[in-house]
Amino acid sequence: MAIAIVRNLLKEEKILSEDKRKLIDEVNEIILHEFSREDQLDIEVREILSNHMEKIRRENIEYQTMFKMIKTKLAKEKDIVL
Numbered sequence: 783m784a785i786a787i788v789r790n791l792l793k794e795e796k797i798l799s800e801d802k803r804k805l806i807d808e809v810n811e812i813i814l815h816e817f818s819r820e821d822q823l824d825i826e827v828r829e830i831l832s833n834h835m836e837k838i839r840r841e842n843i844e845y846q847t848m849f850k851m852i853k854t855k856l857a858k859e860k861d862i863v864l
Contacts, residue, residue: 784810819862827853 784806791797799805827849831838838845857864 784813816863819860820857820864823853823856823860823862826856 787809788799788802788806792799792802797805830852831845831848837843838848854864856862
């Protein structure tokens with residue numbers, strides 16, 4: 783993915799780089815960091831939902847719907863791009 787991103791940015795002359803390999807490595811690090819942030823967000827959402835599981839069951843709320851809602855809200859608050 784990083785290779786494609788860098789190739790397109792260079793091709794469209796959006797960026798200039800003397801060291802394409804280093805740029806690819808840096809973009810790859812950014813991507814991995816963002817995936818890690820999303821994984822942590824998923825864990826946080828699961829914790830929130832597990833703390834309210836009884837209410838979710840009692841009120842017959844769909845878990846996946848609630849998961850998406852909370853994840854979207856927290857992602858926005860934490861400036862995480864999904």
